[in-house]
Amino acid sequence: xxIKFIICIILMFNLLQxxxxxxxxxxxxxxxxxxxxxxxxxxxxxxxIGYWDSYPDDSVNTKELMDxxxxxxKKTELDLKMDIYLPKDDTLEKRPLIVFAHGxxxxxxxxxxxxxxxxxxxxxxxxxxxxxxxxxxxxPFLTTRNIEKCEYRxxxxxxxxxxxxxxxxxxxxxxxxxxxxxGTSAGSIIMLAVAYMKNENRLKSTYRGxxxxxxxxxxxxxxxxxxxxxxxxxxxxxxxxSILENNNVPIISFHGDADKLVPYEKGLMMKTVWxxxxxxxxxxxxxxxxxxxxxxxxxxxxxxxPGQGHALHLDKDKKLNENFYDxxxxxxxxxxxxxxxK
Numbered sequence: 001x002x003i004k005f006i007i008c009i010i011l012m013f014n015l016l017q018x019x020x021x022x023x024x025x026x027x028x029x030x031x032x033x034x035x036x037x038x039x040x041x042x043x044x045x046x047x048x049i050g051y052w053d054s055y056p057d058d059s060v061n062t063k064e065l066m067d068x069x070x071x072x073x074k075k076t077e078l079d080l081k082m083d084i085y086l087p088k089d090d091t092l093e094k095r096p097l098i099v100f101a102h103g104x105x106x107x108x109x110x111x112x113x114x115x116x117x118x119x120x121x122x123x124x125x126x127x128x129x130x131x132x133x134x135x136x137x138x139x140p141f142l143t144t145r146n147i148e149k150c151e152y153r154x155x156x157x158x159x160x161x162x163x164x165x166x167x168x169x170x171x172x173x174x175x176x177x178x179x180x181x182x183g184t185s186a187g188s189i190i191m192l193a194v195a196y197m198k199n200e201n202r203l204k205s206t207y208r209g210x211x212x213x214x215x216x217x218x219x220x221x222x223x224x225x226x227x228x229x230x231x232x233x234x235x236x237x238x239x240x241x242s243i244l245e246n247n248n249v250p251i252i253s254f255h256g257d258a259d260k261l262v263p264y265e266k267g268l269m270m271k272t273v274w275x276x277x278x279x280x281x282x283x284x285x286x287x288x289x290x291x292x293x294x295x296x297x298x299x300x301x302x303x304x305x306p307g308q309g310h311a312l313h314l315d316k317d318k319k320l321n322e323n324f325y326d327x328x329x330x331x332x333x334x335x336x337x338x339x340x341x342k
Contacts (some may be wrong), residue, residue, distance in 0.1 A: 014290045030336045033125040035087035036301030041112075045164035046080040046157060051138035053078050055108040072138055080219065081156055082133045082164075083111055084172060085124035094340060096178035096229075097165060098123050100132045101158055101233075102313070103185025105261075106150045107137055114320060115313055117182070122328060128176050133161045135190070144281065146204040150211055154186070155193040160219030162194065165290035180230045180335055185262060185310065188236025192289070195228040195251075196243040203239065205254070230338045232331045235310060237262050237269070241292040250299035250333040254327050255286035256308030262306075303330060 027034050051073045087095065100116050102109040111132040135157035139146035162179065169176050183191040199214045206212040216223070233253040238244075257264045258332040263285040284292075285303055293300035305312055305323065313324040 013341040020100035029127045030339055031126065031224050031332065033122070033123050034127060035090055037121050037124040038086050038088045039121075040084040040086070042081045043084055044079045045082050046160040048078050048080060048136060048153075048157065048219050049075050050078050050136035050153065051075060051140070052137055053080055053134045054110040055104070055137065056071065056110040056113055073138060078136065078158070080134055080136070081111070082131050082161055085120040085130040085132075085210075087124050087127050087129075090127065090173070090338065092127070094169075095127055095129050095173050096180065096335075097129045097131065097174045097176075097337070098182055099158070099161060099165070099191075100130070100159055101135065101154075101181075101183035101187030101190045102132070103183070103187045104137070104148070106139075106154060109137065109186065110134065112260055113338060114159045115324065117183075118320065118324070119328060123332070128180075129172055131161070131165065133158065133175060135161075139255040145205040148203050148281075149209075149212060151189060151193075152203065152206045152250065153218070155190050155197070156212070156215055156218035158190045158194050159215050160222070162226050162291070163216070163222035163224045164220055166224040166226050174225065178229050178339060179226055179234070180338075182232035182234070182331065184234040184313070185236065188233045189238070189262075192233060192236050192238050193243075195231045195249045196238070198243070198246050198248050201240060201243050201246070231295070231333055232326065232334070233286060233289065235259055235262050235286065236289075237284055237285045238289060239281060241284050241288060244289070244292050244298065248296075248298050249290070250338055251293055251336075252300075252331060253286035253290055253300070253302045254305070254312060254330075255302070256305040256310065257287075258307050258313055259285070260311045270295060301334065303327075 059256045100119060102111060102116055111134045116132040120132050123130045131291060135154045139150045153200050166176055181191040181195055231251045233251055235255045255264050262269060263283060265287045266282060266284045269283055290300045290302040313320060313327060316320040
């Protein structure tokens with residue numbers, strides 16, 4: 001009797017194991033959550049001179065932030081870091097890469113706040129190598145030139161991050177032919193520039209008061225070139241729509257049409273923070289970007305959230321909301337379709 005019971009248990013175990021294996025075999029890579037995820041934290045990718053490179057914004061205390069804003073800031077040496085999320089025990093030698101850049105008005109933000117941890121973990125579980133970066137933040141005082149130079153330096157940093165990852169593609173198992181970019185707010189402004197901007201498109205302010213240097217000359221000595229296969233733009237904007245003429249990069253955008261920080265169509269930045277904005281030039285938001293991209297024959301999709309404002313993925317308590325998952329799944333499907341194209 002005991003022998004029959006043991007045999008029955010063994011048969012049941014084998015049946016369950018086979019069923020689990022079949023479920024795994026039926027899973028679709030880059031669509032289904034297949035893998036556990038391992039995280040390599042604080043990987044240094046660049047050494048730069050700047051003011052600071054992170055200020056966690058998921059639990060910002062207003063008084064502390066104001067004290068920080070009005071304190072004296074001097075440039076210092078910074079080691080810029082990234083967190084790398086990998087699909088654990090994946091046997092595929094080369095996996096597509098997604099690099100995320102956080103938002104925060106180029107003044108606050110951090111690579112490891114909840115949204116980027118969740119997104120990176122999710123996409124790594126699908127089979128991507130996923131990366132979240134810190135980049136240079138801040139400026140000494142509020143002028144048009146300081147803001148524009150701050151934005152440009154952040155874009156240089158993101159470019160340095162991609163070069164670092166390409167140079168270390170074998171180490172991290174990256175397919176250099178399938179590189180994606182994603183960002184929210186300021187992070188999206190950065191990634192739009194990385195995807196479409198060239199040195200000849202630099203703003204005049206980046207040459208004045210000390211030349212910031214070309215896009216690919218900052219942070220590290222890697223000289224790798226790369227192409228962005230697809231871009232997820234979350235409430236970002238550009239100064240000049242003509243930069244889209246430089247590269248055919250498919251783009252999926254997400255934006256609330258009542259956004260008062262980054263224009264949905266075209267307008268001034270940060271109007272709810274600075275009131276009448278006299279220090280920031282007009283920018284073109286996701287609606288105008290999508291129209292221009294479609295005119296140029298670039299694959300472009302926009303997801304408009306009627307009546308909603310900035311930071312669509314967070315509720316009033318800065319917790320992830322249902323939009324977060326809606327955005328996540330739409331990015332998943334958009335990138336999957338790009339990977340599936342011949």
